[in-house]
Amino acid sequence: MKGRNPILWLGLLLVAGQAIAALIGPALAGYEPNAQDILARMQGPSLEHVLGTDNFGRDILARALAGYRTMFAISTLSVLAALALGGTIGVLAAWRGGWFDEVAMRLMDVLFAFPLILLAIGIIAIIGPGATGTTIAIAVVYTPIFSRILRGPTLLLREADYVAAARSIGATDFRILRDHLLPNLTPVILVQTSLSLSTAILVEASLSFLGLGTQPPTASLGRMLAESRNFLSLSPWPAVFAGAAILLAALGFNLLGDGLQDKLDPRLRSRQ
Amino acid sequence: MTAALLRRIAELAFVAFGVSVLTFLMIHLIPGDAAQLMLGAADAAPEKVTALRVRLGLDQPLIVQYALWIGHALTGDLGNSIWTGRPVLDEIAGRVGVTLELTLLGTGAAIVIAIPTGCLMATLRSSAADYTVRVLSIAGVTIPSFWLGTMLIFGTSALFPGAQVVGYVPFATDPAANLQRMILPVTALALPAVAALSRVIRAAMLESLTQDYVRTARAKGVSEARVIFSHALRNALIPFVTAVGIILGYQFGGSVVVEQVFALPGLGRLVVGAIAERNYPLIQAAILLATVVFVIVNFLVDVLYLVIDPRARG
Numbered sequence: 001m002k003g004r005n006p007i008l009w010l011g012l013l014l015v016a017g018q019a020i021a022a023l024i025g026p027a028l029a030g031y032e033p034n035a036q037d038i039l040a041r042m043q044g045p046s047l048e049h050v051l052g053t054d055n056f057g058r059d060i061l062a063r064a065l066a067g068y069r070t071m072f073a074i075s076t077l078s079v080l081a082a083l084a085l086g087g088t089i090g091v092l093a094a095w096r097g098g099w100f101d102e103v104a105m106r107l108m109d110v111l112f113a114f115p116l117i118l119l120a121i122g123i124i125a126i127i128g129p130g131a132t133g134t135t136i137a138i139a140v141v142y143t144p145i146f147s148r149i150l151r152g153p154t155l156l157l158r159e160a161d162y163v164a165a166a167r168s169i170g171a172t173d174f175r176i177l178r179d180h181l182l183p184n185l186t187p188v189i190l191v192q193t194s195l196s197l198s199t200a201i202l203v204e205a206s207l208s209f210l211g212l213g214t215q216p217p218t219a220s221l222g223r224m225l226a227e228s229r230n231f232l233s234l235s236p237w238p239a240v241f242a243g244a245a246i247l248l249a250a251l252g253f254n255l256l257g258d259g260l261q262d263k264l265d266p267r268l269r270s271r272q
Numbered sequence: 273m274t275a276a277l278l279r280r281i282a283e284l285a286f287v288a289f290g291v292s293v294l295t296f297l298m299i300h301l302i303p304g305d306a307a308q309l310m311l312g313a314a315d316a317a318p319e320k321v322t323a324l325r326v327r328l329g330l331d332q333p334l335i336v337q338y339a340l341w342i343g344h345a346l347t348g349d350l351g352n353s354i355w356t357g358r359p360v361l362d363e364i365a366g367r368v369g370v371t372l373e374l375t376l377l378g379t380g381a382a383i384v385i386a387i388p389t390g391c392l393m394a395t396l397r398s399s400a401a402d403y404t405v406r407v408l409s410i411a412g413v414t415i416p417s418f419w420l421g422t423m424l425i426f427g428t429s430a431l432f433p434g435a436q437v438v439g440y441v442p443f444a445t446d447p448a449a450n451l452q453r454m455i456l457p458v459t460a461l462a463l464p465a466v467a468a469l470s471r472v473i474r475a476a477m478l479e480s481l482t483q484d485y486v487r488t489a490r491a492k493g494v495s496e497a498r499v500i501f502s503h504a505l506r507n508a509l510i511p512f513v514t515a516v517g518i519i520l521g522y523q524f525g526g527s528v529v530v531e532q533v534f535a536l537p538g539l540g541r542l543v544v545g546a547i548a549e550r551n552y553p554l555i556q557a558a559i560l561l562a563t564v565v566f567v568i569v570n571f572l573v574d575v576l577y578l579v580i581d582p583r584a585r586g
Contacts, residue, residue, distance in 0.1 A: 006403060109283070110290030113570075114563045117525030118543075122559045125547045126301045202416055206529045209418050210544050225419060229533075232426050239426070243419030250414035258410060 008259025011194075014252030022072045025065035033066035033219045034058065042235035052237040054228065060238050064245050066219035071249065074131060074214070075200040078138035083193055085139070086146030091181065093147070094154035095173070105151065108144035116141055120203060121212065129212045137207070138200050149192045150185060157181050187264035194257030198250045205246045221246050276578055284571045288564055292345070295560045296338050299328075299552050306330065310354045310550050328553075345560070351553035355546075360557040363542065368561075370440060370538035374527040377454060378461035379520055385466045387512075390473025391500055394481065405474070412467025417526050421460035421533035428456065438535045457534045461526050465519050472515040476508035483507070510581050517573030521566050 026033065031049075037057035044052045051060040089108065093101040111119070123137035157163060157180070166176050207213040208222030216223065221242045228238035299306050307324040328351075329337050344350070350360050393405050428437050437456055441449040480486065481504050489503045490496075528540030539558055546554040 007406060010407070106286060106290070109287055110294060113287050113291050113567050114559070115521045115525045115566055117528055118559055118562055121528075121543060121547070122295075122298060122555065125552070125555045126298055127303075129547065198414060202414065205416055206418065209416075209529060210532060212544065212547065222418075225422065226532075229422055229425075232422070233429065236426050239419075239422050243416060243422065246416050246419065247411075247414060250416070251411055254410050254414050255407070258406065 005259050005263055007255050008263055011252055011255030011257070011259050014248060015256050018068060018249055018252055019072065021065060022068040026062065026069060031059035031062040033062045034217050035062075042231060044235070044237055051241050052235070054224075054238045055231050055235070060241055063219040063224060063238075064221065064241055067221035067224055067242070068245060068249070070131070070214050070218060070220050071201060071204055071222075071246070074135050074204050075138065075197055078135045078204075079142055079193060079196050079200050081135075081139035082142035082196070083146050083189065086143035087150050087189065089143070090147035090150035091154045091177065091185070094151045095158060095177070095181075101151075104147070108147045111140070112144040112148070117203065117206060120207060121210075124207065124212045129215060131214045131218070134204060134207050134213045138203055141203070142196050142200065145196065146192065149188060153185055153188055154181060157184055187260075191257050191261045191264065194253050194260060198253035198257060201246065201250045201253065273578065277575065280571060280574050280578075284567060287567050291563050291567065292342055292560060293338065295556055295563070296341050298556055298559075299330075300334070302552070306552060310552060350557035350560070353554050354551045355549050355554075360554045363554060364539065364558055364561065367537060367539050367542045369443075370536050371524070371527050371531065371540060373443070373454065374457055374461060374530065374536065374538065375520065375523045377458045378527065379465065379516065379523045381458055381462040382465035382469055382519070382523075383516060385462070386469035387473055387505075389466065390470035390508075391477055391505060393470060393474040394477035395500070409467045409471045413464050413471075415464055415467075417460045417464060418529045418533050420463060421457060421530055424456045424460055425533070440534075440536045453534075457527075457530050457536065460533065461523060461530050464526070465523060469512070469515055469519060472512055473508055476511045477504055480504040480507040510577070513573060513576055513580065517570050520569055524562065524566065 035058060037053070039057065041053055041055055041057035043049055043057075046052070049059050049061070051064065054060055054063065086108075089104050093104040114122070120134075120137040120141050123140055124133040127133035127136055160180075163176060163180055166180055171179075204213060205222035205225075208220040209226045211223070211226065213222060214220040224242040225239055225246075228235070228242065232239060302309065305321070307321050307328065307330060311320060311324060325331050329340055332340070348361060352358060353360050353363055356363070393409075396402070396405060425437050428435055436453070439453065441453055443450040477500070481500075483504075486499060486504055489499050494503070527538065528543070530536075531538040531540040532544065539562070543555055543558045546552075546558075
């Protein structure tokens with residue numbers, strides 16, 4: 001079984017490739033994402049414009065790369081915030097038990113009851129459309145997911161012999177959490193973060209498709225797709241490439257999460 | 273059974289209460305003066321702002337406000353639209369049918385396609401087939417439905433110029449035209465769900481195909497088709513029911529976005545439009561109603577689970 005995990009490698013390759021594209025791509029695109037060239041509008045792919053141009057004559061590749069950067073920044077920031085907040089709630093709830101566990105987890109149940117997109121839309125209605133609203137909305141939506149995912153394993157670990165041993169030699173709670181719990185929770189955290197990033201990318205793209213995400217003129221893939229629909233029959237290229245970029249980004253993280261789960265979850269490994 | 277059922281009912285009541293409190297608080301979490309924002313212009317006349325605050329009850333203590341709000345909500349009064357002055361319930365009632373039709377058709381189509389697909393996938397046991405199935409189903413889950421919808425519109429109008437693919441015809445006016453316009457949106461909505469659900473069926477089938485009763489059935493000469501569809505599938509449907517309950521919520525969220533793609537006048541477009549208008553009573557009511565419906569649907573799924581799986585009753 002060792003070294004044979006093509007799904008993991010495919011996911012890693014997609015994620016690494018797109019992360020590099022988001023980081024250094026905009027500098028290499030050769031065009032400013034907002035630079036208009038009205039004489040060169042709605043062109044198909046060519047040597048000059050590798051992915052063609054949109055209805056304002058803006059370079060699609062440059063805009064897609066800038067859109068990648070926005071999408072990765074928002075989804076990563078919000079999922080990490082959800083991991084920090086939800087993870088802390090889940091671990092503490094399991095660790096302390098009692099009324100804290102009961103109150104915290106019932107609160108998470110309530111948040112979890114809202115249909116995901118609708119909760120995100122409700123939060124954006126409060127904060128207002130834009131990058132900040134989207135980031136906070138996605139962070140809140142994913143918080144109960146992380147708290148539930150981390151509470152279960154923590155409950156099991158709390159009863160582990162080595163935790164009792166650490167406690168008996170006088171280790172503080174903080175030290176047990178850091179040195180004994182965290183390393184054992186890492187596989188769950190890695191898998192869930194990767195899978196959540198995949199769906200968070202889709203949520204971010206949906207919200208900006210609806211016009212609730214990043215506001216113009218900042219390039220965003222979802223908005224690019226929404227705007228290009230008005231010119232679909234004249235020039236399908238922006239719609240094709242913006243959607244493909246969203247798909248590839250979400251696919252990369254999902255494959256990565258799936259591959260990691262295979263590699264890190266001993267129960268799954270023995271079954272195969 | 274009764275104890276398990278009572279516990280589920282208590283959980284349902286608590287979650288519904290929590291959802292109503294959070295939805296109620298929404299209007300109080302808005303930075304700035306909600307009444308002022310709703311009236312739009314920053315220089316709205318102070319007496320108009322005060323009048324709206326009084327009308328919305330924003331001048332009362334929070335607890336009193338919640339009691340009044342939930343009391344009205346339970347008697348079917350969720351307030352009036354800031355924009356049109358009509359009861360928000362009427363506005364929602366006019367739109368919810370489209371979203372329900374889309375959500376239910378999308379989920380129904382996904383279930384019908386996913387069960388045979390998942391069973392077929394479970395019979396492919398080579399490691400090459402295994403990887404192909406996994407990559408394809410992951411790709412299916414991650415395909416953005418609004419992109420798929422856009423590409424379907426583009427493809428259809430390129431192949432059949434002049435075909436009407438966007439817009440809505442009420443079912444009561446012309447059932448055939450209604451269903452015809454639903455084909456592309458339902459496809460866009462169903463495909464990711466087909467991928468997710470067939471994967472659940474496949475995993476559950478692989479699990480149940482290794483059980484003793486399947487070996488017994490095979491040993492006594494039952495045909496392979498009967499083993500799969502009659503013996504193994506019945507047990508595989510237990511996790512499937514849970515997955516369908518979860519998928520329904522996702523499908524509802526998906527239809528909010530797909531409505532936008534196909535210009536369908538559903539709840540999604542109503543709510544997204546209401547955000548631009550800062551029509552908070554409408555947003556609140558739509559979120560409250562949709563969430564309560566999903567809480568109840570998930571409760572029913574849990575109850576169904578208790579009925580079909582004796583192990584869950586303990």
